[in-house]
Amino acid sequence: MIHPVSIRFRLLACLLPVLLAACASPTSSGPVTPAGPLDVTTLFADALHCRTDFPDGRDPALAERLRASGVEITDRAPGEIIDLLYRFREPLKIDGTEIPAIVVRGDSGVAVIAQARGDMEDFVRRVQATPHAPERAAIDGFGELDVQYSRVMPLRAGVDATAPRLVIGRGIEAAAYAFRWGCRSYDG
Numbered sequence: 001m002i003h004p005v006s007i008r009f010r011l012l013a014c015l016l017p018v019l020l021a022a023c024a025s026p027t028s029s030g031p032v033t034p035a036g037p038l039d040v041t042t043l044f045a046d047a048l049h050c051r052t053d054f055p056d057g058r059d060p061a062l063a064e065r066l067r068a069s070g071v072e073i074t075d076r077a078p079g080e081i082i083d084l085l086y087r088f089r090e091p092l093k094i095d096g097t098e099i100p101a102i103v104v105r106g107d108s109g110v111a112v113i114a115q116a117r118g119d120m121e122d123f124v125r126r127v128q129a130t131p132h133a134p135e136r137a138a139i140d141g142f143g144e145l146d147v148q149y150s151r152v153m154p155l156r157a158g159v160d161a162t163a164p165r166l167v168i169g170r171g172i173e174a175a176a177y178a179f180r181w182g183c184r185s186y187d188g
Contacts, residue, residue, distance in 0.1 A: 038069045044086070044102055045094045047112045050153035050164040050183040054104045054112045057084050082106035097123060097181070103144055111142035111167070113182040120168065120179035124149045127181075129168055137169070145169040145180040153183070162186045 046052040057063050057073035066073060070089035077083035084104040092099040097118035105111050116123075129149035132140065137147045149168040156164070164185040171180050 038065045040066070040069050040071060040088070041092050041094065044092060044099075044112075044114075047104075048094065048102070048114055048182045050156065050166060050185065052156065053159045054110055054183075055086075057086065057104075058082075082110060091117075095123065095126065102182070105142050105144060109142075109184065109186040111144055111182060111184045113142075113144045113167075113180050115171070115180055117178045120170075123179070123181065124168055127151060127166060127168075129166060132167070132169075140165065140167055140184050141169060142184065145171050147184075150184075156185075160185055 043055050047054045055062060055066065057066060057071075058075060063073055066086070072087040072089075074085040074087075075083070076085055082104055083106075086102045086104070088100060092114075094114070097114065097116035099114045099116050101115045103111075103113045103115070105113075129151040132147045132150040140150065141147045145167070147167045147169045151166040153164045153166055155162075164183050166181070167184045168179065168181040
């Protein structure tokens with residue numbers, strides 16, 4: 001006669017490997033990327049406000065996720081300096097502005113600049129920017145805008161050597177956008 005306690009232990013011994021295998025995490029040969037939709041607005045809002053580094057559309061995995069989320073990415077200088085153009089299927093709405101496109105340019109630092117529609121003077125007041133030094137307007141705009149207003153932002157650990165700036169101004173070329181704004185970071 002088989003004792004009932006013995007049957008339970010045998011059953012548990014048979015099921016234990018199956019249960020452990022089911023609870024174990026799968027192994028993969030590459031990095032794990034989060035699945036699901038990408039929060040494009042938060043991703044770019046954080047970069048524009050100098051809270052994080054810019055989303056690098058040159059990275060194939062990120063580019064694939066951005067495209068799946070309705071973002072068109074153009075690398076305007078492949079293999080050279082950073083010159084990326086992001087166009088959005090539906091304009092992003094960030095801080096009272098409507099943003100159909102964002103440009104990221106870099107060489108000695110990076111500028112993440114939104115081509116924005118909205119009231120620039122109202123935006124300047126809300127973000128507490130002040131008039132920018134005229135002699136630095138073209139340099140800090142990195143060829144994307146004449147900086148009229150700016151605000152020093154906190155250093156980002158592992159990203160900045162010197163404090164980045166929130167920059168605001170008009171586009172240098174004639175454009176249909178009301179104004180441009182974003183984050184200007186510096187190397188050194």
